[in-house]
Amino acid sequence: MRTANVVVVICIAGMSAIFAIASHGQMDVAGSNKRPKAEAVDDAAGNLHVPDAYRTTYQSLGSWAVSADQGRGSKELHLVYASPGTIAAYSRDGHFPAGTVLVKEVYEAATEPMTTGTVSHADTLKGWFVMVKDSNGRHAGNKLWGDGWGWSWFDAANPSKTTSTDYNVDCLSCHQPARASDWIYVQGYPALKQ
Numbered sequence: 001m002r003t004a005n006v007v008v009v010i011c012i013a014g015m016s017a018i019f020a021i022a023s024h025g026q027m028d029v030a031g032s033n034k035r036p037k038a039e040a041v042d043d044a045a046g047n048l049h050v051p052d053a054y055r056t057t058y059q060s061l062g063s064w065a066v067s068a069d070q071g072r073g074s075k076e077l078h079l080v081y082a083s084p085g086t087i088a089a090y091s092r093d094g095h096f097p098a099g100t101v102l103v104k105e106v107y108e109a110a111t112e113p114m115t116t117g118t119v120s121h122a123d124t125l126k127g128w129f130v131m132v133k134d135s136n137g138r139h140a141g142n143k144l145w146g147d148g149w150g151w152s153w154f155d156a157a158n159p160s161k162t163t164s165t166d167y168n169v170d171c172l173s174c175h176q177p178a179r180a181s182d183w184i185y186v187q188g189y190p191a192l193k194q
């Protein structure tokens with residue numbers, strides 16, 4: 001009797017595990033054309049906008065400091081974020097899955113002596129660069145999409161309307177050195193190098 005009870009309990013546990021896997025699998029299938037899941041950043045015509053909640057829901061990838069032309073410290077700081085799931089997906093196979101969104105904040109920096117030394121910190125936000133990974137040519141013919149990504153710059157005053165017109169002119173030449181890593185400067189992102 002006791003053995004039978006144990007068997008029943010194990011069976012129920014096993015079945016609920018199977019149901020859990022099955023329903024999880026279904027969710028994956030439903031979202032498979034746009035993973036990792038994130039708020040959509042493009043409309044039907046392929047116009048991008050800066051995702052509203054990236055500061056709380058995205059993963060922080062890393063930062064860049066652009067040195068001041070004269071004197072000490074940095075003139076700009078760039079902070080880069082990726083949509084949820086990017087780090088795990090990239091660690092698995094070294095690729096950005098379709099739907100991956102990257103946001104680069106560009107700050108004018110301020111520099112001052114602090115107890116740690118001469119230190120620059122993010123001061124005024126100038127705007128955002130946004131890229132969306134696209135493996136399916138979803139917006140062929142749109143000049144802000146190509147080479148596997150959607151590309152746009154947004155001035156700080158308007159996160160919902162880009163000032164970019166053609167990624168070939170506005171973005172691509174500067175990203176040539178990163179061509180072999182899908183146009184992304186991955187050397188600056190510790191979590192993608194593990």
Ligand code: HEC
Nearest residue numbers: 064078102104129130131151152153164170171174184185
């Ligand atoms: C003046 C050269 C230059 C231009 C123009 C440029 N980029 Fe970049 N971009 C870089 C460099 C260099 C980095 C990494 C170092 C840094 O931020 O200073 C970078 C980083 C990025 C990142 C962070 C992910 C990564 O690649 O490391 C995004 C997102 C990005 N750029 C998007 C864009 C988009 C979109 C455009 C066009 C609208 C664009 N960039 C135009 C040079 C440029």
